Amino acid sequence: MSAETTEDHAADATGDVAIRLDGVRKQYPDGTVAVGDLTMDVRNGELVALVGPSGCGKSTILRMVNRLVEPSSGRILLHGTDVTHSDPVQLRRGIGYVIQAGGLLPHLDVRTNVGTVPKLLGWESRLWRRRADELLDLVGLPPGEYGSRYPHELSGGQQQRVGVARALAADPPVLLMDEPFGAVDPVVRERLQNEFLRIQSELRKTVLFVTHDLDEAVKMADRVAVLSAGGVLEQYADPSTLLSDPANEFVIRFIGSDRGLRRLAVTPIRPDDLDRPTVLAEGDGVGYAATALEVDGRSWGVVLDADEVHPLGWVSRGSVTQAMRVGARQGTVGEWLRPFASSIQQTETLRTGFSMLLAQDQRWLPVLDGDRYVGILTPDVVHTALRRGTPGHVEDDD
Numbered sequence: 001m002s003a004e005t006t007e008d009h010a011a012d013a014t015g016d017v018a019i020r021l022d023g024v025r026k027q028y029p030d031g032t033v034a035v036g037d038l039t040m041d042v043r044n045g046e047l048v049a050l051v052g053p054s055g056c057g058k059s060t061i062l063r064m065v066n067r068l069v070e071p072s073s074g075r076i077l078l079h080g081t082d083v084t085h086s087d088p089v090q091l092r093r094g095i096g097y098v099i100q101a102g103g104l105l106p107h108l109d110v111r112t113n114v115g116t117v118p119k120l121l122g123w124e125s126r127l128w129r130r131r132a133d134e135l136l137d138l139v140g141l142p143p144g145e146y147g148s149r150y151p152h153e154l155s156g157g158q159q160q161r162v163g164v165a166r167a168l169a170a171d172p173p174v175l176l177m178d179e180p181f182g183a184v185d186p187v188v189r190e191r192l193q194n195e196f197l198r199i200q201s202e203l204r205k206t207v208l209f210v211t212h213d214l215d216e217a218v219k220m221a222d223r224v225a226v227l228s229a230g231g232v233l234e235q236y237a238d239p240s241t242l243l244s245d246p247a248n249e250f251v252i253r254f255i256g257s258d259r260g261l262r263r264l265a266v267t268p269i270r271p272d273d274l275d276r277p278t279v280l281a282e283g284d285g286v287g288y289a290a291t292a293l294e295v296d297g298r299s300w301g302v303v304l305d306a307d308e309v310h311p312l313g314w315v316s317r318g319s320v321t322q323a324m325r326v327g328a329r330q331g332t333v334g335e336w337l338r339p340f341a342s343s344i345q346q347t348e349t350l351r352t353g354f355s356m357l358l359a360q361d362q363r364w365l366p367v368l369d370g371d372r373y374v375g376i377l378t379p380d381v382v383h384t385a386l387r388r389g390t391p392g393h394v395e396d397d398d
C-alpha cells in the first residue's frame with residue numbers, strides 16, 4: 001500500500017486535486033454500510049456540497065477525511081497523501097472543522113475558542129490573540145465587543161460565526177463543514193451564507209460541506225454531490241447542470257418539481273438576453289420621442305443622460321403624445337421622464353431579478369453595470385434564459 005501511495009502522491013502533487021476519495025467504503029461494526037464504494041475528487045479552492053437524504057452517509061464521509069471515522073477500505077488522499085498515514089492529531093490541525101452550533105468550548109471565552117488551534121500549535125499568546133481578533137473581525141464580530149464573551153452569551157448565528165473563525169484560525173487549506181448554518185433561523189442563515197461566500201471569495205479554501213438544504217448547496221457550492229442511501233454518488237455536477245440536467249430518476253426526485261425555480265438562483269443575468277426598448281436622451285425633443293416610441297411599438301422608452309450612458313428614468317408614449325397635444329412641441333423628454341423605482345446590477349442572478357419584479361409588481365426592471373445602463377429585465381427575459389439552458393425540460397414544465 002505504501003508503494004501505491006507514493007505513486008499517487010506524485011500524480012496528485014502535479015494535479016489540482018485537494019481531496020481524493022478512492023473506492024472508499026465504511027461499514028460500522030453493527031453491519032451498517034454508511035458508504036459503499038465512493039470515488040470522488042475535490043479540487044483545490046473548490047467548494048463542494050454533499051447532499052442527500054438523511055442517513056446516506058454525508059457526515060461519515062466528512063469525518064473520514066479528518067479521521068474521526070476510519071474507512072473500512074479504500075483510500076482518502078489529502079493533497080496526494082493518504083490520510084491514514086498521517087498522525088490524526090497533526091492531520092486535524094491542518095483541516096478546519098465546523099459543526100452545527102459552532103461546537104464551541106463553553107468554559108472558554110470567544111477569543112480563546114477561536115485561538116484554540118494556534119495555541120495548540122505553540123503560538124505565543126500575543127500572536128494567537130491577534131490572529132483570533134483578526135478572524136473575529138473577518139466574521140463580523142468586533143473583538144472588543146465579543147472577544148471576552150462566553151459562548152452562552154451569543155446568539156446561535158454568532159456562535160456559528162465563531163465556529164467558522166475558529167476553523168480558519170491556523171489558516172488550513174481545507175475546511176470541512178457539517179451543517180454549518182443549520183441551527184439558525186432562515187434570515188440569519190442567509191446572512192451567514194453570504195458572509196461565508198464573501199470570506200471564501202477572499203480566502204479560496206478547499207471546502208467540503210454537508211447540508212440538508214438543497215437551496216443552500218445550489219447557492220454556495222461550485223459542485224454538488226448528490227448521494228443516495230449507502231453513500232452512493234448519484235450525480236456530481238455544478239449546480240446549474242444538476243438542476244438543468246439531472247442524471248437519473250433519483251436526482252430528479254431529490255431536487256424536486258420546483259427545480260425551475262431553483263435554477264433561477266444559479267442562472268446569471270446575461271446582457272444578451274435583455275430586452276432593449278427605445279433609448280432616448282434627456283435632451284431629445286418630445287416630437288422625436290413620440291415618433292421613436294411609435295415605431296418601436298412599446299408603450300414606453302428608457303431615458304439616458306446626455307452622454308447616453310447613465311439611466312435617468314423612463315417616459316411613456318402616452319405622456320409624450322400628451323405633451324405634443326398640449327402644445328409642448330419644443331419640450332424635451334427630460335421634462336416628462338419618471339425615475340426608475342428600482343434597478344438591478346447585472347452581476348445578480350435571475351432569482352433576485354425575478355423576485356424584485358414580483359415584489360414591486362413591475363413588468364420590467366433596468367439592469368445596470370455599475371451606473372451604466374445595460375438593458376431591461378422582464379418576465380419574458382427570465383423565461384428565455386431558463387429555456388436556453390434546459391435540454392428539453394422547461395418547455396414541459398411551463
Ligand SMILES: Nc1ncnc2c1ncn2[C@@H]1O[C@H](COP(=O)(O)OP(=O)(O)OP(=O)(O)O)[C@@H](O)[C@H]1O
Pocket residue numbers: 028029030032033034052053054055056057058059060061212
Ligand atoms: N457509529 C455508528 N454506528 C453504526 N451506524 C452508524 C454510526 N454512525 C452512523 N451510522 C449509520 O450510518 C449511516 C450514515 O450516517 P451519517 O451520519 O453519515 O448520515 P448523514 O447522511 O450524515 O445523515 P443525516 O443527514 O441524518 O445527518 C446511517 O444509517 C447511520 O445510522
